[in-house]
Amino acid sequence: MKIGALQKFSMIDYEGKLSAIVFTQGCNFRCPYCHNPELVKPEKYQTPVPMEIVFSFLENRIGLLDAVVITGGEPTLHRDLHVFIKRIKDLGFLVKLDTNGTNPDVLEHLVKNDLVDYLAMDIKAPLSKYSQVTRCAVDISKISRSIELIKTSGVEHEFRSTLVKNLLTEDEILDIGNLLGKKTRYFLQNFVPAKTVNEKFMQAVPLPLERINILLDKFHLNYSEVYVR
Numbered sequence: 001m002k003i004g005a006l007q008k009f010s011m012i013d014y015e016g017k018l019s020a021i022v023f024t025q026g027c028n029f030r031c032p033y034c035h036n037p038e039l040v041k042p043e044k045y046q047t048p049v050p051m052e053i054v055f056s057f058l059e060n061r062i063g064l065l066d067a068v069v070i071t072g073g074e075p076t077l078h079r080d081l082h083v084f085i086k087r088i089k090d091l092g093f094l095v096k097l098d099t100n101g102t103n104p105d106v107l108e109h110l111v112k113n114d115l116v117d118y119l120a121m122d123i124k125a126p127l128s129k130y131s132q133v134t135r136c137a138v139d140i141s142k143i144s145r146s147i148e149l150i151k152t153s154g155v156e157h158e159f160r161s162t163l164v165k166n167l168l169t170e171d172e173i174l175d176i177g178n179l180l181g182k183k184t185r186y187f188l189q190n191f192v193p194a195k196t197v198n199e200k201f202m203q204a205v206p207l208p209l210e211r212i213n214i215l216l217d218k219f220h221l222n223y224s225e226v227y228v229r
């Protein structure tokens with residue numbers, strides 16, 4: 001594991017839980033709006049946080065924190081992710097994993113071995129537009145498999161998409177809803193212009209609030225579990 005950063009406390013990243021957040025280094029996507037370039041672009045990597053620092057911190061938080069959120073970058077790129085999670089769970093913490101869904105085999109192994117308590121997968125676009133949005137060649141069959149695997153895993157889960165004006169049309173966002181199905185927990189997250197992987201994207205704009213409300217109304221005609229975050 002290469003840990004890019006450790007955030008010691010969060011009340012918002014795992015609903016209803018007090019958590020610490022581990023940010024892994026490295027990602028196989030280049031979403032232009034990504035606000036973690038230091039975890040995505042190798043030339044921006046900082047010295048990794050040593051594993052013993054992470055575990056000595058967690059050992060001191062037993063009984064004080066409920067959970068550890070593992071996010072990135074893309075955590076499933078790390079071959080020893082399951083070993084890392086097992087060690088966290090042996091300390092008694094719940095584990096939430098954020099993923100872009102490119103490694104369904106890893107997700108399957110974690111689910112089968114009861115190593116995750118919550119899965120959150122980003123849906124970048126309708127399947128036909130994945131490569132265009134992520135700026136990478138994408139094996140779409142793996143994205144589809146991850147969606148199905150997570151939906152049928154029995155593990156608490158959510159999907160979420162980032163809304164950027166002119167990146168996805170509103171019809172395309174509704175298409176993502178079709179891809180996920182009507183009873184799936186799906187969060188629409190508006191883009192926040194801050195630092196971005198693609199610096200030109202600093203000028204990108206979030207979807208206007210009135211458009212989001214129209215979109216939500218359309219979703220709620222058929223979907224009950226769609227929210228804005």
Ligand code: SF4
Pocket residue numbers: 027028029030031033034035036040072073074100122197
């Ligand atoms: S937003 Fe995209 S580039 Fe950034 S960490 Fe997530 S998948 Fe990787």
